[in-house]
Amino acid sequence: MTEERYEFTAGAKKKIFILGAVGIVLFILGVFMAKSDGHGDEAAHALNTIEETSLLASTDENAIVLSEDAHGEAAHHETAPWLKRIFSNLWINNVYFTGLAIIGLFFITIQYASQAGWSAGMKRIPLAMASYLPIAGILMLVSWFVVKGDVFHWTHASLYLPVAEGGDSIIQGKAALWYWPNEIGSSLPLFYIARMVIFFGLWYWFFVMIKKHMLAEDIDGGLNHWKKARSLSAIFLVIFAVSSSVSAWDWVMSIDPHWFSTMFGWYIFSSWWVSGLAFITIVVVMLKRQGYLKIVNENHLHDIGKFVFGFSIFWTYIWFSQFLLIYYANIPEEVVYFVERMKASNYAWVFYTNILLNFVLPFLLLMTRDAKRQMSMLMLVSPIIVIGHWVDFYLMVTPGVMKTDGAIGLLEIGMLMIFLALFIYIMLHNLAKAPLVAKNHPMLEESLHHHI
Amino acid sequence: MESGKNFVLGIYDDEDVLLEAVTKVRDSGVKIHEVYSPFPVHGLEHALGYKRTRLPIAAFMFGLLGFTLAVTMQTWMLGVDWPMIIGGKNFISLPPFVPVSFELTVLISALGMVGTFMIISDLKPYKKPRMFDVRSTDDKHVMAVDLGTNNLSKDEIGKVLNESGASEVNDKNFD
Numbered sequence: 287m288t289e290e291r292y293e294f295t296a297g298a299k300k301k302i303f304i305l306g307a308v309g310i311v312l313f314i315l316g317v318f319m320a321k322s323d324g325h326g327d328e329a330a331h332a333l334n335t336i337e338e339t340s341l342l343a344s345t346d347e348n349a350i351v352l353s354e355d356a357h358g359e360a361a362h363h364e365t366a367p368w369l370k371r372i373f374s375n376l377w378i379n380n381v382y383f384t385g386l387a388i389i390g391l392f393f394i395t396i397q398y399a400s401q402a403g404w405s406a407g408m409k410r411i412p413l414a415m416a417s418y419l420p421i422a423g424i425l426m427l428v429s430w431f432v433v434k435g436d437v438f439h440w441t442h443a444s445l446y447l448p449v450a451e452g453g454d455s456i457i458q459g460k461a462a463l464w465y466w467p468n469e470i471g472s473s474l475p476l477f478y479i480a481r482m483v484i485f486f487g488l489w490y491w492f493f494v495m496i497k498k499h500m501l502a503e504d505i506d507g508g509l510n511h512w513k514k515a516r517s518l519s520a521i522f523l524v525i526f527a528v529s530s531s532v533s534a535w536d537w538v539m540s541i542d543p544h545w546f547s548t549m550f551g552w553y554i555f556s557s558w559w560v561s562g563l564a565f566i567t568i569v570v571v572m573l574k575r576q577g578y579l580k581i582v583n584e585n586h587l588h589d590i591g592k593f594v595f596g597f598s599i600f601w602t603y604i605w606f607s608q609f610l611l612i613y614y615a616n617i618p619e620e621v622v623y624f625v626e627r628m629k630a631s632n633y634a635w636v637f638y639t640n641i642l643l644n645f646v647l648p649f650l651l652l653m654t655r656d657a658k659r660q661m662s663m664l665m666l667v668s669p670i671i672v673i674g675h676w677v678d679f680y681l682m683v684t685p686g687v688m689k690t691d692g693a694i695g696l697l698e699i700g701m702l703m704i705f706l707a708l709f710i711y712i713m714l715h716n717l718a719k720a721p722l723v724a725k726n727h728p729m730l731e732e733s734l735h736h737h738i
Numbered sequence: 739m740e741s742g743k744n745f746v747l748g749i750y751d752d753e754d755v756l757l758e759a760v761t762k763v764r765d766s767g768v769k770i771h772e773v774y775s776p777f778p779v780h781g782l783e784h785a786l787g788y789k790r791t792r793l794p795i796a797a798f799m800f801g802l803l804g805f806t807l808a809v810t811m812q813t814w815m816l817g818v819d820w821p822m823i824i825g826g827k828n829f830i831s832l833p834p835f836v837p838v839s840f841e842l843t844v845l846i847s848a849l850g851m852v853g854t855f856m857i858i859s860d861l862k863p864y865k866k867p868r869m870f871d872v873r874s875t876d877d878k879h880v881m882a883v884d885l886g887t888n889n890l891s892k893d894e895i896g897k898v899l900n901e902s903g904a905s906e907v908n909d910k911n912f913d
Contacts, residue, residue, distance in 0.1 A: 606836060613833050614825060654794065737780075 309703025316697025389562025390415030423486030446471030591658030643674030741886025804846025
């Protein structure tokens with residue numbers, strides 16, 4: 287078998303730069319639009335927020351919680367809405383693209399742990415996706431310190447005053463999760479930052495080790511590298527089971543610090559996982575269309591298509607499990623999460639679009655066998671899912687940060703394009719560094735004869 | 739000659755020989771009634787030129803039926819026949835309907851698929867199966883050619899089967 291290498295051509299680079307440049311232009315336009323859109327006087331704006339949210343809340347208790355929230359923020363230095371919007375989007379894209387990167391590694395480790403043979407010919411693509419991990423980690427750490435005051439309400443020191451002086455007893459009860467062993471309310475939430483650094487450090491270490499064995503296998507052959515990669519994968523999966531859940535609480539759930547959901551770890555994981563699978567599908571199909579990956583045929587596409595189809599439904603299952611219990615129990619401190627998203631006019635359409643893009647369309651379009659075996663259908667559904675789960679993250683983050691001021695405009699689209707260009711560039715840059723097909727993979731032969 | 743009565747059987751020892759034989763026999767213009775094997779032979783359905791089953795379409799239809807049934811049933815029960823206040827929700831509120839609708843969709847779809855499969859495969863209780871050669875349940879592959887649907891004579895078919903690698907060629911007649 288001849289060695290196949292991806293060539294990162296000048297044409298492809300140019301396209302990515304255009305994507306990024308258009309993204310920057312749209313972003314700047316979006317910022318100016320958001321600025322001129324100004325809500326006028328800041329104090330009136332804060333009052334407005336309280337009124338709106340009180341109207342939204344389904345019970346009186348709820349209104350109290352919410353207006354306390356708004357009160358707490360009004361007491362602080364208020365950031366301009368357009369800047370908040372930038373921060374909010376910065377965080378959405380950080381979390382989302384971190385997900386795409388770590389799912390690259392997760393996909394590989396799952397294949398090793400289950401001794402899957404079918405995917406042997408396309409493992410280099412998720413490996414290249416995971417190359418974004420170190421950049422994701424640095425970006426996220428830096429952005430956290432930039433956005434913390436606006437995105438993470440719990441970082442405000444005044445919340446940790448005694449309750450009589452305006453402190454928040456609910457948030458105080460959770461504070462050790464962020465601040466330990468530092469003093470609660472101090473400027474550095476040590477436990478929180480340490481978790482972020484440790485998770486990224488561990489993920490990156492496993493990525494480097496597994497990658498080392500995968501590439502060494504090309505030269506040495508034999509079974510040893512496969513076996514070592516498999517042991518590493520099994521350990522990684524255990525660590526990822528915990529770290530993905532905890533990072534979901536840290537990075538997304540703590541944006542709404544009063545609220546909690548026991549489904550949330552799974553919810554974020556399923557959203558990452560299905561968007562990562564859809565992204566892998568897009569890259570595989572695009573490479574095939576350019577004449578690469580000859581050994582990937584419609585049987586392999588069928589398998590990855592089943593993954594995308596199945597985990598779209600899995601995401602919906604998790605989404606609904608979270609929604610139904612909260613809806614049915616109707617406990618004010620829980621239901622406020624959905625009240626904010628379903629009853630606010632600027633999020634309600636996003637809320638239903640989320641279900642349409644991530645469940646209804648993939649479910650109906652990918653249902654038949656033929657659909658999963660055709661590149662054209664996969665190329666229709668996978669981008670829908672990738673965009674759809676960005677929308678999902680938008681819906682998790684924005685209402686908590688912006689309250690009722692959020693919108694989807696050029697700013698959001700522009701920043702998504704910038705991140706997408708960065709992610710694709712790093713992925714393709716790393717894809718070109720190693721052979722596209724692992725020629726000594728012990729299961730390559732099995733993959734060649736894969737037939738379903 | 740009447741179809742479904744008189745057969746010529748080719749007995750094969752090896753599944754690789756069988757696979758090639760199926761292609762050879764079909765190429766020489768003989769229509770194969772059915773091939774019986776003690777285990778699933780990979781690629782046999784392609785060699786025999788079988789079309790893919792349309793069972794998934796039936797599954798989808800039954801699923802749709804189950805979904806409609808579930809939604810109608812719950813709407814009628816909780817909205818019309820016996821409205822009850824549960825947790826302050828509307829009488830007809832869709833989220834709590836989802837689990838029941840899902841389960842009935844799956845149930846009707848599965849039962850409908852089993853029923854459809856049994857009908858199209860002509861499986862029913864107390865049906866006595868037609869056994870061409872009892873060794874097809876042990877170690878031989880049996881290719882049955884219906885004389886009624888072929889224009890060739892019995893000898894000509896026997897010759898084709900022999901040339902394709904059959905270890906023996908037998909007659910089988912059902913009354």
